[in-house]
Amino acid sequence: MSRPMWAHTTPAGPQRWQETWARLLTPLTLWICVSVSLRYGYYGDNRMEIGPSSSRLMKASSVFVQQVEVRDVDKKVVSLYSFSEEPKLSHQANWSVSNYLIIGAYSRKGFSFWLNNGSRISMRLEAHPTHLNQLQVVMLKGERKFEILQPEQTSYTSAFNESKIGKEAEYNIEEDDRYYLEIINANRRSIIITVNVNVSSKMHDLAKAKAMCSTAKSSSCQLRLVFPNTHYVILTTPNNGELGDWYIELSFVARVITYIAILGFIVVFIFLILKYLGACDAESSNVVERPREEINETYPILPRKTVPQTYGTNEEEDDSGASSSSSEELYDEKLCVICYDEQRNCFFVPCGHCATCYDCAQRIMDGESKVCPICRRLIHKVRRLFNP
Structure with a gap:
């Protein structure tokens, strides 16, 4: 009688690739989340509006930012x-601007400043008395979430030799931030006003720049x-005597090799965790399933009718009863399904089938x-069974 031949020979390549991609899915997802958060969040491109005599401090790590x-x-x-070290706010720049503005009916105009802690801003608005009552002046603080800044001092004065009334306000800055001066016209027609702004701005010391x-x-x-x-970057602007819109675009160019290294570290770390957990599961499953193996070591082998077998000659095929009985005897004797000579004394991890001898x-x-000759699943390890 010839030895059995296994008809199902599905290659293990696609299955192996699927398991590999399944392991890489988690670290790839984490790497993408970290990269997107750094690139477009903390170190994202920024289009900002600034004013004259600004000195804005930014902190950047050269591990993630190249330039x-x-x-x-x-x-x-x-x-x-x-x-290389954070510079001090030890300098002071004084500047003033005076402009005529035409504000349309039910419209508004505003100007942006970047002011550091310790700065002071005072302004005076002059307009016709009938228009000044419908004129609102608001000082906003913040870039994303605006907060109304209350003035330290306010007063109304009359202008010299003109039929105008002036409104003055003074603000003391206690936090580095963007400040926005907004003038709102609630009149039915356009008005002309005079804006005088005096700023005493705190500036960083640039003498120790690298x-x-x-x-x-x-x-x-x-x-x-x-x-x-880690670098401290100072963005400065000159005093150009203007209060108009002034926009710049600031970009942090990423260091690509850092993100590749992060990906490699995450892949190796996740792989080691999965490998360790897989080994622990295999050992624990061996301990749990041993009492069942003592009762029936063929579990979880598939039923005998699903295992295809072929025989060498027609005479043996005619003697189907004898062949069936001999195969059942070999099955009951727990012989190796490959060589049919040795006893089954091992099992495969992770499927757990006990079908062959250790050799x-x-x-x-x-x-x-x-792959396992029973279920065609990829084999990671072979564990030997020792009979008492």
Whole structure:
């Protein structure tokens, strides 16, 4: 009688690739979330509105940021300075602006400033007495969530030699932030007002800057950060005597090699965790299933009728009763389904089938397919069984 041949020979390549991609799915998802959060959240591109004589401090890690780039859309000269330590607010810049404004009916106009802690701003608005009552002035604080800033001092005065009434207000700045001066016209027609702004602005000390770039010659400049230090970047603007809109675009160019390293670390870490948990599960399942193996070691082998067998000659095929009885005897004797000579003394991990002897199991592991002869599942390990 010839030995049995297994008809089902599905290759293990697609199954192996599926298991590999399943393991990589979690670290890839984590890496994408971390990269998107850093690139478009904390270190995302920012289009900001600033004013004259600004000194804005930003902190950037050179591990994630390769360089800082600023684009001056209005070409009013912006400078970037890099420091290894946080500079102090030790300088003070005083500047003033006076402009005539025409505000349409039921409309508003505003101006943006970036002011640091310790700065002071005072302003005076002059308009016709009949218009001033319908004129509202609001000082807003914040870039995303606006907060109304209350003035420290307010007063009404009369202008000299003119039929105008002036409204004055003074604010003391206690926090580094963006401040927005908004003038609202609630009249039915347009009005003309005079705006006088005096600012005493706190500025950072730029004497110890490690690197510097400016948009004086072009509309953009790049400031490269030295790896792996943490840098303090100062964005400064000159006093150009204007209160109009002034926009710049600030970008943090990412260091790609850092994100690749993060991906590699996450993949290795998740792989080690899965491997450790798989080994623990295999050992625990062996301890739990041993009492059942003592009762019936063929569990969880598939029923005998699902195992296809072929025989060498027609005479043996005619003697179906004898063949069936002999195969049942071999099955009951718990012989190896590969060699039919040795006893079954091992099982496969993770499927748990006990169908071969240890030598045949090692030959399967040394082969290319490495699949269980019963369920065709990929084999990770072979565990030997020891009979008492």
